[in-house]
Amino acid sequence: MNHNTSINYELSLKYWAEIPPTVDGVLGGFGFISNxxxxxxxxxxxxxxxxxxxxxxxxxxxxxxxxxxxxxxxxIPNFQKVDVIEPDEKFINAIADFVGDNNSKVETLYKVSLQEFTPEKKYDVIWNQWVLGYLTDDDLVLYLNRCRDALTENGVVVVKENVTSSGAAEKDEADSSVTRSLKDYMRIFKKANLKRIKQCKQTNFPSGIYPVYMFALVPNTRIPEISYTTRLRSTHHNAT
Ligand SMILES: C[S@@+](CC[C@H](N)C(=O)[O-])C[C@H]1O[C@@H](n2cnc3c(N)ncnc32)[C@H](O)[C@@H]1O
Known part of the structure; x- marks a missing residue:
């Protein structure tokens, strides 16, 4: 299924503009699953x-x-520095207070939507969570392409998103978002020239919510470590 006509960017932004800047707010009333x-x-x-x-x-x-x-x-606990992208003014203004003591590790805040953003080529990890459902398929492919080009040598794009268990995509009219199926994501990653090096289903979530998957993606041109080692071994073998 293609989700190009069903997403209204203005409506999504209006929806989030009404939501309070709290953990419960950004998790749609599910603040208790944050830990x-x-x-x-x-x-x-x-x-x-x-x-x-x-x-x-x-x-x-x-x-x-x-x-x-x-x-x-x-x-912040895992990287020297962190940059953030967030289009909602009230949320982005809340980050410094929410982060607190370690805010000096937050380097650049970009107030922009993902579909309009081109990251500089300097990121070790680009973390996308509970946000890609706001992009149309076409914009998502283009955005992931730009993320791929923004990675450092061993950099990884992480996607952590709800997926439907029915296998079909489901639209939410309230915030103009779409929940995609696993198959939808596979098709999109392929189009963005990204390959999965790891995939994991989130555990310890309450029943009755969408399954959540984590994907680690790298440029599909990157040589996998294993075949690189194998090639070195066979070269060595041939040479002796
Ligand atoms: C469900 S919240 C998740 C926030 C955060 N990723 C987390 O897990 O705590 C969705 C966030 O996506 C932002 N958002 C909505 N549409 C967006 C877009 N087109 N580009 C970038 N961010 C968007 C909202 O403003 C909101 O902060």
Whole structure:
């Protein structure tokens, strides 16, 4: 299914403009799942750092950051510096207070929507969570392409999003967003020339909400560590 006609960017922004700058606000009344979410993300990030060719812990980008929940609890403890993108003025203005003592680690705040944003090529991890449903398919492919081009040598794009269990996409008229199926995401990642190096389903969430998946994506031109090692071995073998 293509979600190009069904998303209204103005309506999404209006929706978020009415939401209070709190954890419960940015999580749509599900503030109580924040700790479990962050714990799941920490494990996922740890597994990326543990890769032989994992991302460096220098600079992360928090996309659709809200009040900086992920910046504060996940990215600041794991990176030297964090940049954020958030289009809502009240949310972006709340970040410094919400982050508190470690706010000096927040470097640049971009008040812009993802579909209009081109990140500079300097990010080790680009974290996209609970925000990609606000983009049309076409804009999402273009945006992910730009993210891919903005990665450092071993950089990773992370996507953490709700997916439908029915396999079909579902529209939410209230905030003009779409919840995609796993198949939709696979098709979009492929179009953006990104390949999955890790995928994980979030655990410890209450029943009755959408399943949440984490994907670690790298440019599909990047040579996987394993085949690189294999090639070195076979070269060595041939040479002796
Ligand atoms: C469900 S909240 C999630 C916030 C944050 N990622 C978190 O998990 O705490 C969605 C956020 O996406 C932002 N947003 C909505 N449409 C957007 C767009 N087109 N580009 C960037 N951010 C957008 C909203 O302002 C809001 O802060």
């Amino acid at each position: 479990a979410d962050i714990e799941g993300s920490k494990l996922f990030l740890k597994s990326l750092f543990a890769l032989g060719n994992g991302p460096a812990p220098n600079l992360a980008l928090d996309c659709g950051a809200g009040i900086g929940r992920i910046t504060k609890f996940l990215l």
